Amino acid sequence: MNEPLLQVQGLGKRFGGFVALDDISLDIREGERVGLIGPNGSGKSTLVNCLSGTLKHDSGKVRFDGHAFDGLPAYRRTRLGLARSFQLPKPFRSLTVVQNLHVPLLFTAKHRGGARLSTVEIDARCAELLRLVALDGKARMQPRDLTQIEMRKLELARAMAAAPKLLIADEAMAGLSHSEVDDILALLVKLNQSGVTVILIEHIMRAVMSFSERLVCLVAGKKIADGQPQEVVRNPEVERAYLGE
Amino acid sequence: MKNSAFCLLTAAAVIVIFAVAMLTLANDYFFFAGYVVLQYIVLATAWNVLGGYTGYINFGTAGFFAIGAYSSVVLHKLWGPPIPLLIVVGGVLSGLVGLGMGVLTLRLRGVFFAIGTLALAIVVQTFVTNWDFVGGSRGVYIIRPATAPLLGNYIHYLFLVMLALAGFAIALARCVEHSTLGFGLAAVRDDEQAAEAAGVPTLKLKLISTTLSGALMGMAGAPLPYYVTYLDPTSGFNLAYAVNSIAMPLIGGMTSWVGPLLGAIFLGTIQQAATVTISSSLNLLLVGVLLVLFVVVAPNGLIGLWRPRRRAREGS
């Protein structure tokens, strides 16, 4: 397909008098690995929320896979193939780990795969996903019994269960150790190799630099850089945003 | 256990319980009291579909319940159809009102929905109070038919009707619980944003939940005029319905169909005993105190005390 998978044109969002996103335009091609960086409060999470439909954008247009996303509720966007994980994990607390994965499989997979999944298929996909994130031993546990890292992995697994074409991973690695970061990175690379476009939002520069083919930088709601990772980090405005004058 | 098996089991239980009651209970009083407890089983189960399964609290039980009761009054005055039809009509009307309520307020946070339900109950009550055809504030008298279909004794008939309705409500709740819908509702209850992100059509499911809940409450109210024979807005819209339908699932446990059943039997029988022995106001005070106590101390109800950690439900 020649058209970019995700097309964002002139996206704007304000909260009262505060402008969170100002005229953001972005194109993401299928199969790309895009990193999104920016200091705290720059609007990264707001952008994710507007793309996923959790928030309604005030101005601009979003197109995904040939569909107009404007005004579409979040669940429809997930069903059309755009999934996101949450920065602070939001598991379904009254369900077990594996049941957490059941939810997207029951409500999204049918729309992505075309047919309702049987119990056998659901169990198989859950097992596969849990293995990928190394949670297969904890399938019947409750989210409250998981460690922080495990909850992050569950969060990612749940987003992956929706069989997305594009996955937005929102700060999935914050606070993790060196090797844990590598685990998640490997997972995302593998996902990308299987055809999923990934937008990685992170503060951990090492992870972002090694993962991204392309880097986008947001500062104070505006996109100030978009291109090759090496060039973007050398961009003086980007440096200024992170390190100050 | 599959849902279909459970439904058959419930139907069998209804028949067995009715047979036992007919054979062992000598005094009609027990049928009168039993009707009230059964009615509360329906109301508590109905409330819990929206409250426990979906996480949206409804203070307007009295409104939905009274819609069922007053639609029966209207139909009785116009034509006098049999009770099963009244139940269907009551259910449909209340379900529609539940749907309307949902459309108005479910896009907002849960607290606004809750307040909206309170508002609804009072608006419906005001309409009924000002509507002379159903008696207005003076109330209306309903004459019970002399003989009942199938059984002869009308009290026994009402008891059977409410028993069947209770069985139906429980079976319906259980079927919802162990279905894709139930999973979706649990996701909505646990984290609505995450549910939407996972592909759950949260608004649609919430609307289904309110409609079902409202419909069941209306069905519970439909036979009421024949039970009390005199109906007026003050008794029809009694706040006790709201408090009880919240207290019973809360005390019994909100995560499954067992909780409202337990809570209704427990609280319902206590109240039937108390109304006879102490004043009805003291009885209501007791319910209120129990509600507050449980919500503070044992929020997972009796089931939660019995099984201290919330076990996950078996999946579908």
Added chain:
Amino acid sequence: MFTELLLNAIVSGIVLGGFYAAVSVGLAISFGMLDIGNLAHPAFVILGAFCVYVLNQRWGIDPLIGAILITPFFFVLGAGLYGIYHYSFERRGEEGLRGLAFFFGILFITEVALILGFGVDYRFVQASYIDATLHIGFVDLAWRTLVPCIAAFAMIGALQLFMSRTYIGRAILAVSQDSLALRLMSINPSRVKLIAFSLSLATAAIAGALLIIIQPVEPSIGRDYIGRVFAIVVLGGMGSFPGMLCAAILLGVAESLTATFYGPSWAPAVSFGILLLTLALRPAGILGRA
């Protein structure tokens, strides 16, 4: 004359609205600013009314003086109530469902306790200004509605000054907007919320005194006020005092007109109907925050 009737209805609606604002200001604080769905607020207003009634009946104390006497007790009661609420719900992050059920239970208990204590008869107070009426042209203003209206404005004005001028007041405004920022300034948000909530209950005491000056009181009339106060707070944009005042007066006029031209039995539907419409169409309120 129609215009006389209309004008009287509007004027008494405005005066009534002023009083409604006094009843609602407590909820504007607890629900509007602190996000605590205190359904029991109207019940405490009624409780305040009954306390003032007892003081008036036993010792002949003027209701306004009585209000001032009971306010400290209501403040303490508010502190206790918030303590239970905070310990049981806010701490565990389960405010939503259970907090509401908690306050609903308190509402119910208070009403039933009052019925048990006082029965269902209407109670009223004796005071020198209650029976007199002020005549301006063809507009009649009963003092028993005017005095509460004036007192209401005074109370709300005092609160507004408190909120904007004092340290604690500004802390309350801050906690309603961003409790994390407050914590970063090493002010304990819970302590601030405690004071604010206790304050909201203290206003209920005063509002109760004003209520029993306006009309005779019996335990279940609190239910009529649930709709009114929530409608006013929501329509007024949650935490905003000026918004709440506008909404209160609007509601008062709407009810007054309905009562005059359609009959008083429709009055409860007005406030609850307005509430439903506001929730459906413009939940941010007239002057609301986005």
